[in-house]
Amino acid sequence: MKITGAEILIESLKKEGVDTVFGIPGGVVLQIFDALYNEKDLRFILTRHEQGAAHAADGYARAKGKPGVALVTSGPGATNIVTGIANAHMDSIPIVVITGQVATRMIGNDAFQEADIVGITRPCTKYNFLVKDVDELAKTIKEAFYIASTGRPGPVLVDLPKDVSGARTDFVYPEKVSLRSYNPTYYGNKWQIKQAAQAIVRAKRPVIYAGGGVILSKASEALKELAEVNEIPVTLTLMGLGGFPGTHPLFLGMLGMHGTYAANMAVHDSDLLIAIGSRFDDRVTGKVTEFAPKAHIIHIDIDPTNIRKNIHVDTPIVGDVKNVLTELNKELKAFEESRGQGIKERKPWHAQIKAWEEEHPLAYKKSNKTIKPQYVIEKIYELTGGDAIVATDVGQHQMWVAQYFKFDRPGTNLTSGGLGTMGFGFPAAIGAQIACPDKLVFNVAGDGSFQMNVQELATAVLNKLPVKVAIINNGSLGMVRQWQELFFNRHYSGSILDGTPDYVKLAEAYGAVGLRAKSPSEVERVIKEAISIKRPVVMDFVVDPEENVFPMVPAGGANADMIFEEASQGEKEKGTGKKGRKNSVLPA
Amino acid sequence: MQHIINILVENKFGVLSRVSGLFSGRGFNIETISVGPTLDPSMSQMTIITMGDERIIEQIIKQLNKLIDVIKVVDLSEKDYIVRETALIKIHTSRPEDRGEALRITEIFRARVVDSTPATYTIEITGDENKIDAIINLLRPLGIKDIVRTGKIAIAREEMKAVALQEAKKIRA
Numbered sequence: 095m096k097i098t099g100a101e102i103l104i105e106s107l108k109k110e111g112v113d114t115v116f117g118i119p120g121g122v123v124l125q126i127f128d129a130l131y132n133e134k135d136l137r138f139i140l141t142r143h144e145q146g147a148a149h150a151a152d153g154y155a156r157a158k159g160k161p162g163v164a165l166v167t168s169g170p171g172a173t174n175i176v177t178g179i180a181n182a183h184m185d186s187i188p189i190v191v192i193t194g195q196v197a198t199r200m201i202g203n204d205a206f207q208e209a210d211i212v213g214i215t216r217p218c219t220k221y222n223f224l225v226k227d228v229d230e231l232a233k234t235i236k237e238a239f240y241i242a243s244t245g246r247p248g249p250v251l252v253d254l255p256k257d258v259s260g261a262r263t264d265f266v267y268p269e270k271v272s273l274r275s276y277n278p279t280y281y282g283n284k285w286q287i288k289q290a291a292q293a294i295v296r297a298k299r300p301v302i303y304a305g306g307g308v309i310l311s312k313a314s315e316a317l318k319e320l321a322e323v324n325e326i327p328v329t330l331t332l333m334g335l336g337g338f339p340g341t342h343p344l345f346l347g348m349l350g351m352h353g354t355y356a357a358n359m360a361v362h363d364s365d366l367l368i369a370i371g372s373r374f375d376d377r378v379t380g381k382v383t384e385f386a387p388k389a390h391i392i393h394i395d396i397d398p399t400n401i402r403k404n405i406h407v408d409t410p411i412v413g414d415v416k417n418v419l420t421e422l423n424k425e426l427k428a429f430e431e432s433r434g435q436g437i438k439e440r441k442p443w444h445a446q447i448k449a450w451e452e453e454h455p456l457a458y459k460k461s462n463k464t465i466k467p468q469y470v471i472e473k474i475y476e477l478t479g480g481d482a483i484v485a486t487d488v489g490q491h492q493m494w495v496a497q498y499f500k501f502d503r504p505g506t507n508l509t510s511g512g513l514g515t516m517g518f519g520f521p522a523a524i525g526a527q528i529a530c531p532d533k534l535v536f537n538v539a540g541d542g543s544f545q546m547n548v549q550e551l552a553t554a555v556l557n558k559l560p561v562k563v564a565i566i567n568n569g570s571l572g573m574v575r576q577w578q579e580l581f582f583n584r585h586y587s588g589s590i591l592d593g594t595p596d597y598v599k600l601a602e603a604y605g606a607v608g609l610r611a612k613s614p615s616e617v618e619r620v621i622k623e624a625i626s627i628k629r630p631v632v633m634d635f636v637v638d639p640e641e642n643v644f645p646m647v648p649a650g651g652a653n654a655d656m657i658f659e660e661a662s663q664g665e666k667e668k669g670t671g672k673k674g675r676k677n678s679v680l681p682a
Numbered sequence: 683m684q685h686i687i688n689i690l691v692e693n694k695f696g697v698l699s700r701v702s703g704l705f706s707g708r709g710f711n712i713e714t715i716s717v718g719p720t721l722d723p724s725m726s727q728m729t730i731i732t733m734g735d736e737r738i739i740e741q742i743i744k745q746l747n748k749l750i751d752v753i754k755v756v757d758l759s760e761k762d763y764i765v766r767e768t769a770l771i772k773i774h775t776s777r778p779e780d781r782g783e784a785l786r787i788t789e790i791f792r793a794r795v796v797d798s799t800p801a802t803y804t805i806e807i808t809g810d811e812n813k814i815d816a817i818i819n820l821l822r823p824l825g826i827k828d829i830v831r832t833g834k835i836a837i838a839r840e841e842m843k844a845v846a847l848q849e850a851k852k853i854r855a
């Protein structure tokens with residue numbers, strides 16, 4: 095029986111196990127929406143902006159570990175979704191985006207709502223397709239999901255012209271995909287793995303530095319085994335948080351620009367750095383020439399372009415992180431007998447790390463008058479028992495979550511790491527809540543970021559998604575304000591958020607619940623109440639507007655030269671760093 | 683250092699722009715690029731001449747390999763190779779002595795006159811870059827009206843051992 099391209103699309107999505115599609119309709123996708131009309135097995139979630147649809151699909155993918163799907167119209171629908179695609183691209187998140195396109199014979203004519211979305215998204219997708227023939231459609235969808243979810247995952251866009259979704263053909267869904275030009279390397283080179291094992295056995299001051307690849311490849315257990323058996327301390331990137339338990343005694347905290355002193359010092363002094371599913375991002379390395387200067391570097395990554403892109407690597411291993419770690423753990427078993435001795439020789443290293451941890455633990459100046467943002471994060475952690483998915487936006491609050499929420503499980507830390515997209519958190523939380531209906535889902539938001547996708551309150555309310563938004567309301571684009579304070583003579587140019595709405599009333603206007611805490615004593619009550627309400631809740635935490643994120647490596651500086659907040663622990667000397675700076679008073 | 687990279691790609695719509703976009707997006711430079719069909723109509727062959735230190739070339743090759751439509755990447759600079767380009771050069775030849783001079787130069791370089799009018803010759807020359815630059819320099823005093831040069835194309839030299847082996851096989855067969 096011949097069915098339409100629109101129906102083929104829906105059937106193909108179902109074959110891929112898709113249960114939810116996020117998006118917004120429009121002229122050229124009407125046929126597809128018509129096919130969705132009576133569809134029982136596919137849930138369509140109408141977002142209020144296409145960016146929201148992409149981030150929701152992305153949040154869904156991160157929480158569920160399988161591709162998220164978005165469907166939007168041509169032209170403005172397609173261009174609106176680009177930020178969401180770029181975001182998924184930078185963080186290697188598998189999403190499949192279907193965009194409508196004007197009819198094939200109109201393409202290139204500047205037709206109404208035409209945009210060359212394949213051209214526009216070429217550099218920010220893993221791959222994209224323009225389907226010109228309905229007979230190609232099923233195969234294309236199969237390939238789209240295959241490419242999005244294998245190798246180093248990423249977003250794939252399928253541009254579907256109106257006439258193609260209207261044309262009819264027989265539906266045959268291919269069983270397999272074979273692409274002669276796409277063959278990711280899944281298994282590491284045996285010899286290199288052996289080299290790595292030997293380096294690990296020899297090392298006196300080893301550190302593991304792991305990133306989002308551990309989560310994407312579902313390698314947390316293998317990582318834990320590597321760390322525990324060989325007693326190697328672990329630091330994680332922002333994207334890696336949750337890939338190794340945040341409460342584990344071997345965990346050093348995050349590294350990099352706002353990482354812990356212990357993590358940055360340990361990497362700096364290490365004689366062996368084992369980089370796993372991480373890519374030496376500039377926010378991680380600081381000044382590259384002073385990053386892990388004494389270390390032999392092992393780098394395990396599925397994407398060969400990540401290796402030696404920013405930094406010299408001594409032992410490169412291309413492969414799926416989980417496979418490589420499993421092999422490496424096996425290889426290390428050969429050294430079982432000598433292990434005890436090696437571990438003994440590392441005692442001074444562990445002692446040194448402990449000393450660093452004690453010298454500069456993460457700290458902030460507590461207050462019983464104003465709410466400290468870090469206190470809010472600590473309380474959320476405490477009151478959820480850490481058993482929550484936390485999506486963040488971008489800015490200071492994001493860093494405080496990374497520092498103070500101890501993620502124990504993969505897929506619970508949803509953050510925009512690579513692109514740093516304000517407005518990511520709330521729609522991502524919505525996607526995660528749909529993926530995991532029984533989980534407690536928080537969005538820790540900045541007041542600036544929240545306003546970028548606040549319209550999705552309607553989506554949350556309508557779909558009865560009990561997402562808890564915790565706005566860290568500091569009245570400013572805090573991270574920008576912090577940099578201006580520290581490096582631009584306190585010229586708060588464009589960073590003060592005057593004219594912000596009353597978030598409680600705003601929540602209520604959408605039919606959500608609004609709660610507010612203005613003093614530290616109210617924080618706990620507000621969080622508890624929010625958790626007890628099985629509806630979307632917006633919590634407005636009116637926090638200290640001058641709080642800064644510390645420690646901090648100034649952009650381009652070396653990680654070993656961190657600055658600390660003086661005020662946080664009284665006058666303190668710093669490791670090898672420069673003097674910390676005093677907080678300023680904001681202009682009225 | 684200059685590198686000559688041969689890239690075998692899917693013969694599909696948009697592939698050239700994926701490859702050139704990779705270079706522009708990552709700040710790699712392209713000195714010349716040429717694209718042509720292969721024996722298999724589903725594939726095309728590109729030759730790109732680029733510059734960069736070892737680290738950049740390593741990235742270029744890895745990034746090219748990562749493109750979904752790229753089937754094979756070969757850095758010919760690591761091998762012995764033959765490189766050629768073609769130029770079409772149109773020169774002024776209104777004076778009879780210029781026509782004679784132009785023909786002599788053409789002959790010396792084993793080039794060909796492919797079009798002729800009373801006032802112009804169009805000369806076709808194929809060779810490596812040095813040869814083409816040399817003929818251009820010699821023709822310049824006559825007055826060059828127009829030049830069109832192709833990008834470079836290159837192919838690895840067959841290793842002598844392999845050739846010998848093939849010959850041997852032929853003889854046996």
Ligand SMILES: Cc1ncc(C[n+]2csc(CCOP(=O)(O)OP(=O)(O)O)c2C)c(N)n1
Nearest residue numbers: 489490491514516540541542543571572573
């Ligand atoms: C879409 C977007 N625009 C601009 C920026 C630049 N930027 C980075 S952090 C930041 C401030 C974020 O403010 P807010 O959401 O209130 O969070 P806070 O830093 O105050 O916690 C800005 C503007 C960005 N990351 N994303």
